Amino acid sequence: MDKTIPAKLPLYLHGNWIQSQSNDWLxxxxxxxxxxxxxxxxxxxxxMEQAVASAAEAFQSWKDTPVPERARLMLRYQQLLKEHQEELATILCEETGKTFDDAKGDVWRGIEVVEQAANIAALMMGETVENVASTIDCYSYLQPIGVCAGITPFNFPxxxxLWMFPMAIACGNTFVLKPSEQDPVTPCKLAELFAEAGAPKGLLQVVHGGREQVxxxxxxPGIKAVSFVGSVPVGRHIYRTGTDNLKRVQAFAGAKNHMVVMPDANKPAAINNIVGSSVGAAGQxxxxxxxxxxVGEAQQWIPEIRDAMAGVKPGHWKDPDAGYGPLISAAARERVLGYIKKGKEEGARCLLDGTGASVDGYPNGHWVGPTLFADVTxxxxxYxxxxxxxxxxxxNADTLDDAIRLVNDCPYxxxxxxxxxxxxxxxxxxxDILVGQVGINVPIPVPLPFFSFTGWRASFYGDQHAYGKQAVRFYxxxxTVIARWFDSDIEHAEHPNMTIQLK
Known part of the structure; x- marks a missing residue:
């Protein structure tokens, strides 16, 4: 791929950037x-067929590549990602609208997963027990499953x-990536750097498109496992269709995340974190x-929460004072505005209305200002x-028990x-809470990559989660091997030309 963004985005097939022959472009x-x-x-x-075939061909040799060599590839890759972090963040800002610091964080959290993939030798160790029965030993290996695929969302390109293909490839698999059609340039740059790190041809393919390609x-039949992050209806479709076709699937779906604020909480910290975690990245x-x-007397903090939110303004990523950027598309903006309208109609008290937000010099941006509703039921x-x-x-909740019941009644x-x-x-x-990831005085409890990202209930369809040890199990x-050797074979090993008499 060119160093500048090309007028037409190419495909990445068998280690080459190829111009698609498609008649349909977006x-x-x-x-x-x-x-x-x-x-x-x-x-x-x-x-698409070429992508799967190339990945299947590459798998035949990659699966037998020594684990330390796979780890060294990831070490080289994470170093290149660090060297190009700002370049990646700039591309990411252009196609998502995120602020520069937010974009750098997006890249960095991916780099952390690549660092974990470089630890793959320790993660792929099997188990062994000597003498499970007399002179019989039992041991297990973890072996790759084949060609895997990833379908990724727009909000973290x-x-x-980087949650997906580094872990899959480090485990000995090959990978076909279908990034979001709304911001596919950043994933293409990731693939370019992966090749520069020395990845053999065919380990990673990048294709573009929509539902038909998904x-x-x-x-x-050549795809053995599928990873997905996105919305609930699409996640259900991914899980059902993938499992109906006998694939291993992990589908991360929707969310409705609650922050419970007790009256004894550190007020400045709590309010600051409420605001940042709700409007940061435009809530996307x-x-x-x-x-x-x-809970209880914390309800008296509502005016201060409103004032803090009112101080956050959307803006262009080059504006150092911008609190967050635009929505990803005009359709996304209209959807959010529709919910703001519904909230008013349903009787919620709108303390801040971001409907009319604008940013000087950017009249065509998909802006929505911070919006705050009270008395929500x-x-x-x-809700x-x-x-x-x-x-x-x-x-509002009267007690901690009331707050726990409220959160647990939510399907996500x-x-x-x-x-x-x-x-x-x-x-x-x-x-007591029925949620996979819990923060204590931390607003967004995303685990570091040596743990796993563990959404529960309607937020996840599948059995094994992303990154960490669960990702290794997924990929x-x-x-399991049960081995037995006979004592008579020792004598034969010492005297191979001697005939051993059966007893």
Missing amino acids: DVTNPATGAVLTRAPYTTADE AMIP DFLLEH RCMAISVAVL PDMSI TDEIFGPVLCLV GNGTSIFTASGAAARKYQH TETK
Whole structure:
């Protein structure tokens, strides 16, 4: 791929950047300006077939590549990613609108997963027991499963691909990546650096497109496992279609993350974290806090929460004062504005209305200002639905038990937080809550890559989660060996030409 963004985005097949023969292309636009950055193809069926075939061919030799060599590839790759972090962040800003610091964080969280992939030798160790029966030993190996695929969302175009293909490839597999059609340039740059790190041809393929290309990967018999991050309806489709076609699937779906604020919490820290975690990245995070549950006297903090949110302004990524950027598309903006309208109609009290937000010099940007609703109840659509915008709902609870019941009644289980000075309250919350990732005085509890990203309930479909030890299990099969050797073979080994008499 060219160092500058090309007018037409190529495919990455068998280690080469190839111009698609597709007749159907889509515009990739800058969400802050509306300008077209490039055009991405709807990859043809023949090109999709080439991607899978190339990955399958490469797998035959890569699966037998010594584990330390795979680890060294990841070491070289993480170093290149660090050297190009700002370049990657700049590309990411142009196609997502994220602020520069947010974009650098997106890249960095991906780099951390690559660092974990460099530890693959320790992660792929099997198990052994001597003398499970008399003179019989049992031991197991972890072996790669084949060609894997990843379908990634628009909101983290660096981090989420790096959740997937480095771990899969380090385990000995090959990979076909289908990035979001809304911001595919950053993933292409990731692939370019992977090749520069010395990755053999065919380990990684990059294709573009929409549902037709996704369904191709879900239905193709050569794909053994599929990783997905996105919305609930698409996640269900991915899981059902993939498993119906006998594939291993991990599908990360929607979220409605709650932050419970106890009255003994550190007020400045709690308010600052409520605001940052709700409107940061324009609320376009699966781990964003979209509901703050104010317990007891913490309900008196509402005016201060409103004032703090009012001080955050959207803006272009080159503006150092911008709190966050635009929504990814005009359709996303209209969807968020629709929910703000619904919230008012359903009786929630709108304390801040971001409907009319604008940014000087960028009239075509997809801007929505910070929006705050109070008196929200669980039957309102702004509470039940994932809005994916800079909209925060305030819900009141009398006690910690009431707050726990509220969170557990929500069908999602991606992330939650509690802010409190009480160790007992925090322990009760972390134990009783039915959510996979819990923060204590931490607003967005995303685990570091030596743990796993563990959404629960309607936030995840599958058995093994992303990165950490669970990713290794997802991308490998366990082979168990039971071995027995006979004492008479020792004598034969010492005297191989001697005939051993059977007894």
